[in-house]
Amino acid sequence: MIKQNINYIQQKIENATKKTTYSQPVTLIAVSKTKPIEDVLEAYNNGIRDFGENKVQELSMKYEQLPKDIRWHMIGHLQRNKVKDVVGKAYLIHSVDSLRLAEEISKESVKKNLDTDILIEVNIAMEDTKFGFSDYDSLLTILQDISILPNIHIKGLMTVAPYTENPEENRCYFSKLKKLAVDIMQENIDNISMGILSMGMTGDYEVAIEEGATYVRVGTGIFGERNYNM
Ligand SMILES: *Cc1c(COP(=O)(O)O)cnc(C)c1O
Numbered sequence: 001m002i003k004q005n006i007n008y009i010q011q012k013i014e015n016a017t018k019k020t021t022y023s024q025p026v027t028l029i030a031v032s033k034t035k036p037i038e039d040v041l042e043a044y045n046n047g048i049r050d051f052g053e054n055k056v057q058e059l060s061m062k063y064e065q066l067p068k069d070i071r072w073h074m075i076g077h078l079q080r081n082k083v084k085d086v087v088g089k090a091y092l093i094h095s096v097d098s099l100r101l102a103e104e105i106s107k108e109s110v111k112k113n114l115d116t117d118i119l120i121e122v123n124i125a126m127e128d129t130k131f132g133f134s135d136y137d138s139l140l141t142i143l144q145d146i147s148i149l150p151n152i153h154i155k156g157l158m159t160v161a162p163y164t165e166n167p168e169e170n171r172c173y174f175s176k177l178k179k180l181a182v183d184i185m186q187e188n189i190d191n192i193s194m195g196i197l198s199m200g201m202t203g204d205y206e207v208a209i210e211e212g213a214t215y216v217r218v219g220t221g222i223f224g225e226r227n228y229n230m
Helices: 002-019 037-045 056-065 080-086 099-112 136-147 167-185 205-210
Strands: 027-031 050-053 071-074 090-096 116-121 152-158 192-198 215-218
Touching: 002 027, 002 037, 002 205, 037 056, 050 056, 056 071, 056 080, 080 099, 090 099, 090 152, 099 116, 099 136, 099 152, 116 136, 136 152, 136 167, 136 192, 152 167, 167 192, 167 205, 192 215, 205 215
Parallel strands: 027 050, 027 215, 050 071, 071 090, 090 116, 116 152, 152 192
Antiparallel strands: none
């Protein structure tokens, strides 16, 4: 089933890529949270190399047990006291939502003598329940503050759009995130790039790609429903 799901989604991604005016390369991140090692391996054996996890402990455990050419994406809310367990393991941290968190990632990266790539999380629909920045001025301030920290590099923006049955409802949020990235590039801040836009999930990844996504994070669509009581 996982194999068929991946083939289906990759076809959809290819079709959506043809529709976009941005002609950006799109990478599928298989969100494997709560799913067992065997499921991850099945996706791996069908060509997937990018996997997303939302908990540090689960990411670390899977990192230890699975092939080393996997790129692990930390996509969930990250607490500062967990930073030491994820720096050096995560290929990209998508969910940086405060200066203090970025400072901790920088500090830990210096300590381990490596560089960590991050995305800044944007609360694009300004939902009370979501993490991330929601106004342009605070976003600019944090970008400037992080850009001068050592061993940490901003590569773009990430958002978790509202849950909806109708993906068209999220189109405006995806285009808004794209526009934010374009506006930020024009500010010419040193040491930051806006090349990555991480947006779109099982319900709305095609629309996200049409609006400029470079990473889509798909869980249920690949692995099926999650059971949180396991
Ligand atoms: C769980 C999760 C996803 C995947 O959600 P699906 O709807 O199962 O595709 C994507 N992004 C984040 C941040 C998540 O926590």
